[in-house]
Amino acid sequence: MIEILHVSKSYNKGAVRAVDDLTLTVPPGEIFGFLGPNGAGKTTTIKMIVGILKPDGGTIRIGGLDNRLEALRTKAMTAYVPDEPEIYERLKGIEYLNFIGDVYGVSASDRRSRVARWLDAFELSRAAGDPIQTYSHGMRQKIILTAALMVKPRVLVLDEPMVGLDPRSSHLLKEALRAHCDEGGTLFFSTHIMEVAERLCDRIGIIHKGRLAAFGTMAELQAQAKDKASLENIFLELTEK
Amino acid sequence: MSPTAALIKAALNSNFGWSAVRHRLLVQKRDRWMVPLIALAVVSVVPTLVLYVRLLSAGFDMLQSLGQEKAMLTLAVLSGQLIILIFGLFYLIATFYFSRDLEYLLALPLKPSQIMLSKFSVVLVNEYLTIAPIILPLLIVYGVKRRAGLGYWLVMPLSYLLLPVIPLTVAGIAVVGMMRLVNVGRKKDLLIILGSLVLIAAAFFLQFGLSRAAGTSGPDPQKIISLIASPDGLVQSIGRRFPPAIWATRFLHNGLFTGTGLAGFALFAGVSTLLFGVLMAGGQRLFFGGLVGLSERSGGGRRSKAGRIFRFSSGPHPIKAIFLRELRLMNRTPIFLLNGVLGVIMVPFLFALMPSSGRPGDDRTDIMRLMTAAKPATAVLVITLFMVICATLSGVASSSFSREGRKFWISKVIPVDYRRQVLAKFLHSMAIAMLGLGSATAVVLFRLHAEAGKWLPGLALALPVTAFLTSLNLAVDLARPLLDWISPQKAMKQNLNVLIAMLLDLGFLFLYGLAFIKLGKSGLGLTPVLGTMGALGLALAGAGYALLTRFALRRYPAIEA
Numbered sequence: 001m002i003e004i005l006h007v008s009k010s011y012n013k014g015a016v017r018a019v020d021d022l023t024l025t026v027p028p029g030e031i032f033g034f035l036g037p038n039g040a041g042k043t044t045t046i047k048m049i050v051g052i053l054k055p056d057g058g059t060i061r062i063g064g065l066d067n068r069l070e071a072l073r074t075k076a077m078t079a080y081v082p083d084e085p086e087i088y089e090r091l092k093g094i095e096y097l098n099f100i101g102d103v104y105g106v107s108a109s110d111r112r113s114r115v116a117r118w119l120d121a122f123e124l125s126r127a128a129g130d131p132i133q134t135y136s137h138g139m140r141q142k143i144i145l146t147a148a149l150m151v152k153p154r155v156l157v158l159d160e161p162m163v164g165l166d167p168r169s170s171h172l173l174k175e176a177l178r179a180h181c182d183e184g185g186t187l188f189f190s191t192h193i194m195e196v197a198e199r200l201c202d203r204i205g206i207i208h209k210g211r212l213a214a215f216g217t218m219a220e221l222q223a224q225a226k227d228k229a230s231l232e233n234i235f236l237e238l239t240e241k
Numbered sequence: 242m243s244p245t246a247a248l249i250k251a252a253l254n255s256n257f258g259w260s261a262v263r264h265r266l267l268v269q270k271r272d273r274w275m276v277p278l279i280a281l282a283v284v285s286v287v288p289t290l291v292l293y294v295r296l297l298s299a300g301f302d303m304l305q306s307l308g309q310e311k312a313m314l315t316l317a318v319l320s321g322q323l324i325i326l327i328f329g330l331f332y333l334i335a336t337f338y339f340s341r342d343l344e345y346l347l348a349l350p351l352k353p354s355q356i357m358l359s360k361f362s363v364v365l366v367n368e369y370l371t372i373a374p375i376i377l378p379l380l381i382v383y384g385v386k387r388r389a390g391l392g393y394w395l396v397m398p399l400s401y402l403l404l405p406v407i408p409l410t411v412a413g414i415a416v417v418g419m420m421r422l423v424n425v426g427r428k429k430d431l432l433i434i435l436g437s438l439v440l441i442a443a444a445f446f447l448q449f450g451l452s453r454a455a456g457t458s459g460p461d462p463q464k465i466i467s468l469i470a471s472p473d474g475l476v477q478s479i480g481r482r483f484p485p486a487i488w489a490t491r492f493l494h495n496g497l498f499t500g501t502g503l504a505g506f507a508l509f510a511g512v513s514t515l516l517f518g519v520l521m522a523g524g525q526r527l528f529f530g531g532l533v534g535l536s537e538r539s540g541g542g543r544r545s546k547a548g549r550i551f552r553f554s555s556g557p558h559p560i561k562a563i564f565l566r567e568l569r570l571m572n573r574t575p576i577f578l579l580n581g582v583l584g585v586i587m588v589p590f591l592f593a594l595m596p597s598s599g600r601p602g603d604d605r606t607d608i609m610r611l612m613t614a615a616k617p618a619t620a621v622l623v624i625t626l627f628m629v630i631c632a633t634l635s636g637v638a639s640s641s642f643s644r645e646g647r648k649f650w651i652s653k654v655i656p657v658d659y660r661r662q663v664l665a666k667f668l669h670s671m672a673i674a675m676l677g678l679g680s681a682t683a684v685v686l687f688r689l690h691a692e693a694g695k696w697l698p699g700l701a702l703a704l705p706v707t708a709f710l711t712s713l714n715l716a717v718d719l720a721r722p723l724l725d726w727i728s729p730q731k732a733m734k735q736n737l738n739v740l741i742a743m744l745l746d747l748g749f750l751f752l753y754g755l756a757f758i759k760l761g762k763s764g765l766g767l768t769p770v771l772g773t774m775g776a777l778g779l780a781l782a783g784a785g786y787a788l789l790t791r792f793a794l795r796r797y798p799a800i801e802a
Binding site: 047050051052053054068071072073075076078082084086087088090091092094095096100101102103104105108111112115128129131193 | 561567653798
């Protein structure tokens with residue numbers, strides 16, 4: 001469902017190579033966890049997948065379609081949650097959800113049922129009629145997640161989605177993400193929380209200095225590492241250089 | 242470095258982006274094309290500056306022949322301070338209360354007065370830049386024409402540095418007091434807008450009061466003779482309702498080593514220091530009260546009732562959705578609303594409110610009548626240009642992409658064709674421009690009493706030109722959107738794109754006017770001239786919009802939010 005083929009991206013006219021010849025594939029129904037130290041290239045990769053950044057080279061396909069040549073069609077099947085919940089603060093929560101519903105073409109009846117479900121799950125029902133500027137960091141994160149789940153896309157791309165969420169919301173989100181992939185959807189997400197990646201992901205990729213340092217199931221990663229005790233140990237071993 | 246000095250340095254650096262510009266130009270090696278463009282913009286201002294200096298020079302000669310050349314200094318100080326008082330209000334509200342960095346500064350072990358001082362410094366430097374092209378030539382021309390000695394050239398920069406302090410501190414005291422008062426209850430934004438309007442209205446009434454004091458309300462021969470008879474007559478007349486202008490005139494004209502000069506300086510500097518002290522002392526007590534109240538909203542407060550039934554849109558309307566988003570974001574952000582929407586409505590009415598009776602026989606009304614009777618084509622052209630300026634110079638279109646700021650990622654990921662996104666923005670900018678056109682039409686109708694035969698063709702010509710300039714202004718902002726701003730003021734009035742677009746608009750209107758006049762002189766009748774100009778406007782509007790959408794398809798993917 002997501003194919004990243006020899007993708008590179010650099011900044012400062014090539015002085016900083018953020019992503020270097022990255023190739024990986026995430027098939028339908030899979031939860032893929034993308035790990036790496038700060039500045040390793042996770043957010044850059046994610047932003048290239050959703051079309052915010054333009055790769056210097058390589059191709060990204062979503063559902064078999066090139067995300068630059070068929071940008072509208074790939075965007076229509078993707079929902080993205082950024083690492084910083086920067087959304088329109090002057091809109092009310094419900095207005096933001098309606099805006100996303102309108103641009104993604106979600107019918108009013110689907111909107112009503114899905115929004116009600118997720119607002120209730122995230123305990124946001126009382127706040128949805130208030131301006132987003134009155135929300136806490138976690139509430140903003142939840143309203144963006146509600147919007148993404150309302151769209152019910154085939155591909156979910158989430159950049160550190162658990163940051164700012166309380167334990168209950170985090171648990172609900174993990175269940176929702178598992179259900180999304182069980183229904184054939186694809187999830188590509190980055191995280192710094194090793195336990196979440198270890199428990200939730202079907203496969204894991206570790207990016208370091210823009211290159212894929214490790215890739216595979218938990219068992220495959222353990223086979224590659226000397227210290228097989230935990231994902232944290234594997235991560236530290238691969239990224240210490 | 243002391244905390245206050247470090248804070249001021251960081252605030253200036255952050256506002257003017259020196260570090261960021263250096264990094265972009267020297268490290269990232271981006272935006273280097275901007276350097277020649279800015280140089281070109283500066284060079285293009287030179288002819289206007291030369292014209293202005295000639296005008297000032299002629300003005301000096303005229304005043305000197307009456308023995309009243311000192312009045313030029315009084316006028317310089319007075320006009321500079323009035324400009325600062327009015328524009329300073331916007332800057333101060335935005336910088337004191339709506340900068341994004343305030344929530345971080347609040348957490349630092351700093352006094353309210355230290356934070357305010359750093360913000361005040363930013364506004365002060367901005368004001369020096371704003372008044373420089375108007376006031377500096379005036380002061381320099383005066384010095385050169387009078388063959389002033391070293392004393393004048395030493396005092397002149399000092400007076401320039403002191404010039405914004407009184408109006409800015411007065412505006413600052415008003416703003417801090419107003420923000421503390423309105424920062425209560427749930428309707429804070431509305432109160433901020435209303436409070437700002439009251440302050441702006443007060444500033445304008447002050448200006449009109451001063452204009453009347455300057456004797457612009459009507460010539461009285463007896464009065465003029467008595468003004469000219471006294472060497473300080475005109476100075477006293479202009480400055481009597483605003484004594485700092487007289488004090489500044491005295492120390493600039495007489496120098497610091499005379500009794501009157503020194504007294505003038507002592508008064509000017511003393512009142513500046515006193516007001517600055519009052520602002521800082523008031524800020525120490527009230528600033529956090531106004532500010533913390535604003536950020537308290539993020540703590541939650543009273544929530545809507547449980548079980549509330551939300552309205553959901555009936556179906557997918559991407560253009561309508563984006564249009565509504567633009568409308569809501571503009572109307573609900575006080576700084577955007579004040580600068581954008583209220584700006585286009587206010588500017589024509591300010592013209593209407595200018596001190597003159599409005600009765601037949603009044604000078605301005607008569608000029609319009611004479612012009613209308615003698616050359617109807619000229620009247621139509623003037624009305625057209627007036628309407629277009631009122632509609633397009635608000636900066637709404639030329640900051641349309643910049644206003645999205647760090648939320649621009651949303652526009653990049655939503656599955657809406659860039660052409661449709663631009664159409665929604667075009668429609669929103671045009672809707673605001675229509676308010677300006679409506680407001681300008683009302684002024685032309687009810688204040689200048691223009692006949693239907695003049696204002697209707699003027700409006701018909703203004704509409705397509707407004708559409709063309711809206712496309713042009715959107716393209717300017719799309720070429721280089723300013724997405725990383727800390728104060729909403731930076732996204733609009735301090736946005737270089739707004740200035741570039743304004744210069745381009747004025748350049749275009751100059752050419753449009755020239756074309757109109759050439760056609761008029763070619764022997765064609767009024768109707769064919771209007772028809773040709775109308776067709777030209779329509780063609781430009783169509784071509785402009787088509788080019789904008791093509792540009793959007795190329796430019797949108799390249800913007801990395």
